Amino acid sequence: MTTSASGSLWHKITSRFSRQGATSSGPRKIPRDQHGISRKQISDSALKVISRLNSAGYEAYLVGGGVRDILLEGQPKDFDIATSATPEEVRRQFRNSRIIGRRFKIVHVRFGHEVIEVTTFRAHHEQQDAAPSKNAAARNASGMLLRDNVFGDIDDDAARRDLTINALYYSSKDFCVYDFVGGVEDLKNRVIRVIGNPETRYREDPVRMLRVVRFAAKLNFDIEPGTEAPLKKLAPLLQDIAPARMFDEVIKLLMNGRGLQTYALLRRYDLFNPLFPATQKLLDQNLPNAENFIQQGLANTDARIAEDKPVTPAFLYAILLWPAVKELLAQLIAEGEPEIPALHQAAERVLHRQQQSIAIPKRFSLPMRDIWELQLRLNRRQGKRAEQLLEHRYFRAGFDFLLLREQVGEVEAGLGQWWQAFQESHPDARNAMARHIRQPSNNDKRRPRRRRRGPRPQNS
Structure with missing residues (x-):
């Protein structure tokens, strides 16, 4: 527009x-x-x-x-x-x-x-x-x-x-x-102005605060000072909104082609915290890459919308919750949990907490889990694994998510390029590519098992 x-x-x-x-x-x-x-x-x-x-x-x-x-x-x-x-x-x-x-x-x-x-x-x-x-x-x-x-x-x-x-x-x-x-x-x-007394209108329906931010970002308008003034103070009122309603509101906020600008305004007025409290907590702790990851993910989503390409809420929510999932995953692995079960636990806990703020339907939360799990499986390219992953129903979404992580330096450079070349190659060439992947050494294989047995003796 x-x-x-x-x-x-x-x-x-x-x-x-x-x-x-x-x-x-x-x-x-x-x-x-x-x-x-x-x-x-x-x-x-x-x-x-x-x-x-x-x-x-x-x-x-x-x-x-x-x-x-x-x-x-x-x-x-x-x-x-x-x-x-x-x-x-x-x-x-x-x-x-x-x-x-x-x-x-x-x-x-x-x-x-x-x-x-x-x-x-x-x-x-x-x-x-x-x-x-x-x-x-x-x-x-x-x-x-x-x-x-x-x-x-x-x-x-x-x-x-x-x-x-x-x-x-x-x-x-x-x-x-x-x-x-x-x-x-x-x-x-080019001004966004609430009709009537802003504080009264926000208390009547706290979602109006999100609408102010959404239209300011969508239309690139300024927010009138009186309309802007109560936003930070009243942001906690969003916690009173039914989680099912909040799901639709977040889609309107961040999937209108101006998601990155909307996110910046949400953060400015403390409106992001009641929507994604676990993610906000990590952003406050300056978790490495978390801010860059979300911003780059929203920028990529905006670009896809501008090109009239499909965007699913599952991918958007996977981006917004990944910092919390990744942090808990690392903790569980450090405690000795195997990688895949640790991811399942992390995803379950993060989604359970998130449902109290935003009710994410299963038709989106289940694909989110697959996208996250693919991040671990895409590292395992030996033998027939790579060919089998291409048949995964959410491979493309998982691959796009991997590219996003590579963009912000979260995974080794070149992994996304390898998978892009693998997809475009003839089956015979794919077999050769998979054979040339370095197999984990024996020491690599033993380390996780040793950690899972428990802490080393004090005198070791």
């Missing part, structure tokens, strides 16, 4: 409104000839949802990232709709839809592989008495919202959104953009 808008576009949008803020008299209404958004840039499915809701008598607007990204002259990946219809009313309009979520009910309308997310206008919780159902909103002792289903009108909804740049609404009825909270001005000035 282009992160800077053309001068002519911004002149059209802001020349008329640059000195005005959103007021109680209503939003800024930016007509078609001043904002540059075309229906051709909007998903046909999103337009169908808006049209049907409008025809049924409801208000409906394209909102959030779909509007923001088009104004920034990019192409949105998702199109979200905000409407006056309740979730149940939206559900009745679309057979191809379902209501999801308890804390924050939304409707997913599916068109083939495309999903349009539809949310009902939210209101302030002071209006709960007028809400359509009992217990529509609830908070815990720290102020975090446990339920958030108080409905209102579009003015209320704009005030309840997280960031000003995500509170822009496009109407396909009059083709205007509606700006209630100064989002256009913040887009122009």
Whole structure:
């Protein structure tokens, strides 16, 4: 996505409104000839949802990232709709839809592989008495919202959104953009700003702190000082977020093509620690290569995303947890555990602790273990082992992980080059390559066994 808008576009949008803020008299209404958004840039499915809701008598607007990204002259990946219809009313309009979520009910309308997310206008919780159902909103002792289903009108909804740049609404009825909270001005000035009091909004939902960092990195925007100020103090509130929710949030943070920049901001504002406490502990101890390894891994991931190559969460999490696994592996081997069982124990312990912060599904945690185990097996190239490893279902991921470790000096130089040549060679040549690998000497073989028997006598 282009992160800077053309001068002519911004002149059209802001020349008329640059000195005005959103007021109680209503939003800024930016007509078609001043904002540059075309229906051709909007998903046909999103337009169908808006049209049907409008025809049924409801208000409906394209909102959030779909509007923001088009104004920034990019192409949105998702199109979200905000409407006056309740979730149940939206559900009745679309057979191809379902209501999801308890804390924050939304409707997913599916068109083939495309999903349009539809949310009902939210209101302030002071209006709960007028809400359509009992217990529509609830908070815990720290102020975090446990339920958030108080409905209102579009003015209320704009005030309840997280960031000003995500509170822009496009109407396909009059083709205007509606700006209630100064989002256009913040887009122009390249600023991330929370709507309302930042500390209150972060306490309502601590994940908003991650969204601030994510959009600042993704768009290369500055964080407004008031929005920035409470981040470090309130970072520990992320420990209260359900681990299952945190898994998805980390994917959004670090797999958007700006993972390295996002990581730097997470570290700056102490937001990395509640996500990966074991890794943070080692970073604080200046463990050799740990920082370089994570940074290089994220840089490589960003490069793959830029080239439109596939990236799996398993590989990303394998990078972020490897420093902790490697450190515990070394401790267990020093205590006499054989290498492979030691790795299995290290992986089990690290993942068990990590699940308390971020719930990593087995479909990703199992491949992670294989990637880590391959790091030991890729050193063993004698005989038929090398040929057999090529058939491993996660060989390519393990090989890429090995290259990353070699980049930061964690393994001997040339090992990755050997495996690259081995993959590209004819089977006969592979046999010759494997035969020329130096076999471990007898002393090499005996040393691990001697250590496993226990410590040497004091007089040895």
